[in-house]
Amino acid sequence: MKGILFALAGGFFLTFQSVANATISDQIGTWQAAAMTQLTGFVLAILIVLALRDTSIKHLKKVSPLYVSGGLLAAFILFSNMTAIHRMGVTLTISLFLIAQLIAAIVIDGKGWFHMAKKNVGKTQIAGVVLMIAGILILKW
16 A cells, blocks of 8 residues: 555656656756756655664665666756657646556566566556546547
8 A cells, every 4th residue: 555655656756757857947958957956866765764763775886887877877867858848748748658657567577577577568558548548538638
């Protein structure tokens, strides 16, 4: 149940952040807004780690550089998101982002990439993606 609540919260926060970032980018520029978002997120995360007195950061050297560099993708994610919102609006942007995430997740699960447990991808998963794409087409009308 907690996983569902966190997933829903993440979805809501992502949408609100996307709208806020697009608004900020109108005022200061897209890359500047991405930098500001990354910086404020970093500061908050560090403050939370310090407040929790979490010492697991000491093990950072054990993490593969491939995974450590994952944060670099956030700058491109933010830029893409803000640019798409300006061109297509919030609903279509978030819908397409969700489809892209779902397709990537199915491939990762199906192949077992990034040390994830390999899961069978069947007709029902493919049907789910097709139905989501149909939903986007209906939203677009």
